[in-house]
Amino acid sequence: MTGRLTIVGLGPGAADMVTPEVSQALAQATDVVGYGPYVSRVAPRPGLRLHPSDNRVELDRAQAAIRMAQQGQRVVVVSSGDPGVFAMASAVFEALETMPGAADVAIDVLPGITAMLAAAAALGAPLGHDFCCINLSDNLKPWSLIERRLTLAAEADLAMAFYNPRSASRPEGFARVLEILMQACGPDRLISFARAVSTPEQVLNTVPLGQATPDMADMRTIVILGSSTTRRVGRWVYTPRFAG
Amino acid sequence: MTGRLTIVGLGPGAADMVTPEVSQALAQATDVVGYGPYVSRVAPRPGLRLHPSDNRVELDRAQAAIRMAQQGQRVVVVSSGDPGVFAMASAVFEALETMPGAADVAIDVLPGITAMLAAAAALGAPLGHDFCCINLSDNLKPWSLIERRLTLAAEADLAMAFYNPRSASRPEGFARVLEILMQACGPDRLISFARAVSTPEQVLNTVPLGQATPDMADMRTIVILGSSTTRRVGRWVYTPRFAG
Structure with a gap:
C-alpha cells in the first residue's frame, strides 16, 4: 500500500460546511492526526486510528504524521477552518524540511472554510x-x-x-x-x-x-x-x- | 410562501469543494441569479428558473434578486469562490440600502472556498x-x-x-x-x-x-x-x- 498524507480543513464547526472532498479523504483514512478537539470532530469507525494530541506540539504531530505516511498509512491531518490559515499545513512543511528522507511522501492539501x-x-x-x-x-x-x-x-x-x-x-x-x-x-x-x-x-x-x-x-x-x-x-x- | 434570499459561494470550480449547505440551498431554490458562467455551474431541474446576467451589472442583479425574494421566491445568488470576497454579498447589501422597503427580506450568506x-x-x-x-x-x-x-x-x-x-x-x-x-x-x-x-x-x-x-x-x-x-x-x- 502506498502511503499518503492529506492535510484537510474541517471548517469552522458546522458539519454542513465540511467539503465533500474532505469528507471523502476522512472516509478513506487509516489514521487521523490533530489537536484533540479537532480529531474529536471525526466520527470513529472500525479500521480508523485516531491520534489526538495537545496544543503547541504542532511540529511533533506533523513529524509523526509524515512517518506514518512513509510506512504506507493513509494519514489525514485535521485542522479547524482552513489548514493553510494559522493551522497545520505550514507545520507539516516545516517538519518535511527536518526529515530529508521524506521529500517523496505524497501530500495533498485540501482547503476548508476558514473561520x-x-x-x-x-x-x-x-x-x-x-x-x-x-x-x-x-x-x-x-x-x-x-x-x-x-x-x-x-x-x-x-x-x-x-x-x-x-x-x-x-x-x-x-x-x-x-x-x-x-x-x-x-x-x-x-x-x-x-x-x-x-x-x-x-x-x-x-x-x-x-x-x-x-x-x-x-x-x-x-x-x-x-x-x-x-x-x-x-x-x-x-x-x-x-x-x- | 415566504421568500428568502441566500447568497452562496460555489467554491473555485471543483464540484467536491461545494459545501453541503450550499448544495442544499441550491436544491431548495426556485430561482438562481448570478453572472452567466457561475449560473451555468448549477444543474438545471424542473421548477428551477436560472437568471444568468453579464459581468459588471452586480447592482441590477442584486436588486432583481431582492425583488424576487420579496415576491415570495426562494432565490439563491451565486458567486464563484466565497460570496464575501470580491463577489456578490457586498453588492446585495449595497442594493438593500437603495430599497427602503426591503429591510425585512430574509437573507443568509453561506461561505465558500475562496480562490x-x-x-x-x-x-x-x-x-x-x-x-x-x-x-x-x-x-x-x-x-x-x-x-x-x-x-x-x-x-x-x-x-x-x-x-x-x-x-x-x-x-x-x-x-x-x-x-x-x-x-x-x-x-x-x-x-x-x-x-x-x-x-x-x-x-x-x-x-x-x-x-x-x-x-x-x-x-x-x-x-x-x-x-x-x-x-x-x-x-x-x-x-x-x-x-x-
Whole structure:
C-alpha cells in the first residue's frame, strides 16, 4: 500500500460546511492526526486510528504524521477552518524540511472554510473589499511585529480579520491592540466579535471601536475590524465594493 | 410562501469543494441569479428558473434578486469562490440600502472556498502566516489606492493574495504592480501564479519575483506573493508559522 498524507480543513464547526472532498479523504483514512478537539470532530469507525494530541506540539504531530505516511498509512491531518490559515499545513512543511528522507511522501492539501470567512458571512460582508488577516498570538513572532502590522494595515485602510485575539499567556495583548486601533482608526470604526461561528453557541456582536472592550473576545472569537467604508444596513455589516 | 434570499459561494470550480449547505440551498431554490458562467455551474431541474446576467451589472442583479425574494421566491445568488470576497454579498447589501422597503427580506450568506485559499492549498501553504488580500482591478477604486496598499503591505511584510490581476481595460496595470513589488521586496521574493485552480485546466507556476512577467497572469489567475520568510520545500511553497 502506498502511503499518503492529506492535510484537510474541517471548517469552522458546522458539519454542513465540511467539503465533500474532505469528507471523502476522512472516509478513506487509516489514521487521523490533530489537536484533540479537532480529531474529536471525526466520527470513529472500525479500521480508523485516531491520534489526538495537545496544543503547541504542532511540529511533533506533523513529524509523526509524515512517518506514518512513509510506512504506507493513509494519514489525514485535521485542522479547524482552513489548514493553510494559522493551522497545520505550514507545520507539516516545516517538519518535511527536518526529515530529508521524506521529500517523496505524497501530500495533498485540501482547503476548508476558514473561520474568518464564516464569521464574515454570518455578519454580512465586512471583508467585501481589500483586507488583511493577522494572528494576534505572539507565541511565534515578536509582539513588536504585530503592532507594526496593525499600524501599517490601518494606514492602508484595509479591513482586518484577527485570529487568536486573546491568549492566556498574554491577556493584556488584546487591550493594547484595541488601543492601537483606536488611535489609528478612531472611535466610530465598526468592530465585530464573532464567537463560535457556525456552531449552536454562535454569538455575534458589532460595536463602534470606542465601545469595544478586551473581554468581548476570547479564544473562540474571530474579530473583524472594518475599513473606513464599512457600514451597517439593517442587522448586517458590510464593506462596499467601491472605495476612494 | 415566504421568500428568502441566500447568497452562496460555489467554491473555485471543483464540484467536491461545494459545501453541503450550499448544495442544499441550491436544491431548495426556485430561482438562481448570478453572472452567466457561475449560473451555468448549477444543474438545471424542473421548477428551477436560472437568471444568468453579464459581468459588471452586480447592482441590477442584486436588486432583481431582492425583488424576487420579496415576491415570495426562494432565490439563491451565486458567486464563484466565497460570496464575501470580491463577489456578490457586498453588492446585495449595497442594493438593500437603495430599497427602503426591503429591510425585512430574509437573507443568509453561506461561505465558500475562496480562490485564494484553494490556490494556497494547491501550492502548499504560502498564506500560513499573516497576509492580505487585494483586488487589483481599478473598476471600483482609484489606481493610486492600489499602489498605496501594495507599498504598505510590503512594508508590513505580509504575504499577499491578488484577485483580478489582469483587466482588459488596463493591461498595463499588472506590469506596474510587479514593478512596485520588485522595488519593495527585491528579486528573490517568491511569487506564485495559480490559474483555474481546482479545475482540469489548473496550472501552477512559482518563480522569483525578478523572473515574473505580466503575461504569467490572466483573468483566471490568482497571484500569491510570499512574505520575506516564504520558502520552498520540494515542489511546495510555504510560509512558516514563526517570524521575526
